[in-house]
Amino acid sequence: MLKDITLGQYFPDDTVVHRLDPRTKLVLTLVFIAALFVARGIVSYALMLAALVCCIAASRVGARALLKSIRPIIAVIAVTAALNVFFTRGTPIVRLWAITITREGLIGAAYMVTRLVMLISGTFLLTYTTSPISLTDGIESLLAPLKRIKLPVHEFAMMMSIALRFIPTLIEETDKIMSAQKARGADFETGSLIRRARALLPILIPLFISAFRRADELATAMESRCYHGGEGRTRMKKLAMSPGDYISLVCGAALALAVVLTNMAAP
Amino acid sequence: MAPVIKTEKITHIYSAGTVFEHTALSDVSFEALRGEYIGIIGHTGSGKSTFIQTLNGLIRPTSGTVFFDGTDIRQSKERTRDIRFKVGLVFQYPEYQLFEETVFNDIAFGPKNMGLNAHEVAERVREAAGFVGLREDDLEKSPFELSGGLRRRAAIAGVIAMRPEVLIADEPTAGLDPAGSSEIIANIGAYRRSTGATIIIVTHSMEEIAQNADRVTVFDGGRIVMDAPPAAAFSRSDELSAMGLGVPAATAIANRLRARGLPIAGGIITADGLRAALRELRRGAGSA
Ligand SMILES: Nc1ncnc2c1ncn2[C@@H]1O[C@H](COP(=O)(O)OP(=O)(O)OP(=O)(O)O)[C@@H](O)[C@H]1O
Ligand SMILES: [Mg+2]
Numbered sequence: 001m002l003k004d005i006t007l008g009q010y011f012p013d014d015t016v017v018h019r020l021d022p023r024t025k026l027v028l029t030l031v032f033i034a035a036l037f038v039a040r041g042i043v044s045y046a047l048m049l050a051a052l053v054c055c056i057a058a059s060r061v062g063a064r065a066l067l068k069s070i071r072p073i074i075a076v077i078a079v080t081a082a083l084n085v086f087f088t089r090g091t092p093i094v095r096l097w098a099i100t101i102t103r104e105g106l107i108g109a110a111y112m113v114t115r116l117v118m119l120i121s122g123t124f125l126l127t128y129t130t131s132p133i134s135l136t137d138g139i140e141s142l143l144a145p146l147k148r149i150k151l152p153v154h155e156f157a158m159m160m161s162i163a164l165r166f167i168p169t170l171i172e173e174t175d176k177i178m179s180a181q182k183a184r185g186a187d188f189e190t191g192s193l194i195r196r197a198r199a200l201l202p203i204l205i206p207l208f209i210s211a212f213r214r215a216d217e218l219a220t221a222m223e224s225r226c227y228h229g230g231e232g233r234t235r236m237k238k239l240a241m242s243p244g245d246y247i248s249l250v251c252g253a254a255l256a257l258a259v260v261l262t263n264m265a266a267p
Numbered sequence: 268m269a270p271v272i273k274t275e276k277i278t279h280i281y282s283a284g285t286v287f288e289h290t291a292l293s294d295v296s297f298e299a300l301r302g303e304y305i306g307i308i309g310h311t312g313s314g315k316s317t318f319i320q321t322l323n324g325l326i327r328p329t330s331g332t333v334f335f336d337g338t339d340i341r342q343s344k345e346r347t348r349d350i351r352f353k354v355g356l357v358f359q360y361p362e363y364q365l366f367e368e369t370v371f372n373d374i375a376f377g378p379k380n381m382g383l384n385a386h387e388v389a390e391r392v393r394e395a396a397g398f399v400g401l402r403e404d405d406l407e408k409s410p411f412e413l414s415g416g417l418r419r420r421a422a423i424a425g426v427i428a429m430r431p432e433v434l435i436a437d438e439p440t441a442g443l444d445p446a447g448s449s450e451i452i453a454n455i456g457a458y459r460r461s462t463g464a465t466i467i468i469v470t471h472s473m474e475e476i477a478q479n480a481d482r483v484t485v486f487d488g489g490r491i492v493m494d495a496p497p498a499a500a501f502s503r504s505d506e507l508s509a510m511g512l513g514v515p516a517a518t519a520i521a522n523r524l525r526a527r528g529l530p531i532a533g534g535i536i537t538a539d540g541l542r543a544a545l546r547e548l549r550r551g552a553g554s555a
Contacts, residue, residue: 011286179325180364183356184425185380205366
């Protein structure tokens, strides 16, 4: 149950997509998102969709896992689509009392849904194929210029990787504590809302205590290994761009350019 | 005698249908008699913890059935819940599950969930505290004021307070010093003597098994590969070590002596047994 949350989960594998430098993937994802927002017209969308499908196929992540990541926000997508359908002015095709559905509305909604689904699949593809550690390494490396203006980039990246690292641990811990309290007859499923909220206390209290204990232990462990922030720190795994990374970046740029050009060509 | 708990070919697959699919138990059939003391051993990841959680219905096996007193524990919703109280399960590191302001309230959590009245709850708490050697003034303390060993015992009392007919504990002595460990084992023994409950203990200590268990069940790769009285099981030390498991120190010493040609009897699993065998040997040598 809790284990089924796939949010930002990493699927270890060894495909072309997995092997790309995290910075390449981050940049490509950003380019992809930007292109998605400027894209207009069926040709641009088709291009972007083709690129996305190629990446998904190459990553072997599987459409099922990606679709699962969309499930939690289906409601948002549906509402957005509905707003588009009902509130876009244009050529009416259906008219029921006060409700008018226009051709433009339907087309707009279709684009909107495609855009959202592609946006989410694209970003999830990034987290599915990049381990949290290399993701934060990539972010730190990309944001490195900001260190000049005294922004704590390293500390930010470290906090993020620790948080990401501990999400599965906390989920596992929650599962364990829940089982233990259930073994003493705790009941989380029945009763009024207030009763159910109260029933969460036997889970939340041990969970918080153990999270604080873990944080404390981690801090001690880091200090006893002389961690003192980013200053002068070297890396075990240096990020290195391979020819494949450059080729991918060129492809990404080409895609963005193609989208811009087709936009200009479109009326 | 009819078994109090019985499993019939239970198989459990975690995260079935995903890349994380993992078969933790396959075709496990097992029986525990009333009043029996069973030790479960097995290498890390062999499925011990998964197995014991199927016994009180916390984990629903992918296939197979678990019986309590001859009926399926999944027969009805009420029964599944009722089984939680009859089959008490102490998780590994149970002290991390304490949450109430006082030890008393924490031990009372189970009995309260059973729907007992305040008077009965208090009686259960006192009784359980007695089994684990908690003093009256400890009961009014916060669980976090207690020492590690005492906190663990408070958590065990929280399960004992439900007066389970079967008490299962997952590595109850993990991470404790020898004195703390033997105290916990003694507490569990005291509960068994006074109530006649069945005890099932997962452990990595072969000594603990040699001293207390009537039977040892060995898990390997999600299957039961051995199920015998401790003396018989530990006589197969080659098989055990192939699974990454050991034998009690007394058995190991006896084996080494035998390998050097001393005519030492088999089936030695405790220090007392070894001492007796060595005396026997000396007497034999003296008379010859
Ligand atoms: N919630 C879970 N989801 C997926 N796999 C799991 C889960 N819990 C356990 N497993 C896997 O099932 C197998 C059996 O685990 P289990 O905890 O039953 O082993 P164990 O014998 O208790 O080991 P240990 O001696 O380390 O406690 C292990 O390989 C483990 O990785
Ligand atoms: Mg275990």
